[in-house]
Amino acid sequence: MSTDVVSNQMVNQCALCQVMNISLSNISAVAAICFPEILKNVQAELGSVVGRDRMPTFDDERSLPYLVAFIKEVTRRVLLFYLSPFLC
Numbered sequence: 001m002s003t004d005v006v007s008n009q010m011v012n013q014c015a016l017c018q019v020m021n022i023s024l025s026n027i028s029a030v031a032a033i034c035f036p037e038i039l040k041n042v043q044a045e046l047g048s049v050v051g052r053d054r055m056p057t058f059d060d061e062r063s064l065p066y067l068v069a070f071i072k073e074v075t076r077r078v079l080l081f082y083l084s085p086f087l088c
Contacts (some may be wrong), residue, residue, distance in 0.1 A: 029073060041069050 049063045050056045061068060062069040 024074050031070075031077075038070065 045064055045066045046056065049060055056064065056067075
């Protein structure tokens with residue numbers, strides 16, 4: 001492959017990552033607005049496990065099942081959104 005093709009592929013992949021990142025942010029924000037009780041539960045779980053002194057790490061993942069489920073659900077909805085034209 002030529003360097004132009006490789007750089008075009010890299011640009012396309014970066015653009016797709018940016019779109020997915022924006023979509024994850026948007027859908028998680030919409031989920032938080034539509035379901036405030038879920039956001040409160042996520043915040044309560046984070047507060048009890050991690051506290052305000054530090055950021056969560058991958059070591060905390062087993063102690064944060066509600067947050068992990070929230071992230072998986074948001075990711076699932078983003079993927080369904082992007083795949084829906086192909087499923088119709």
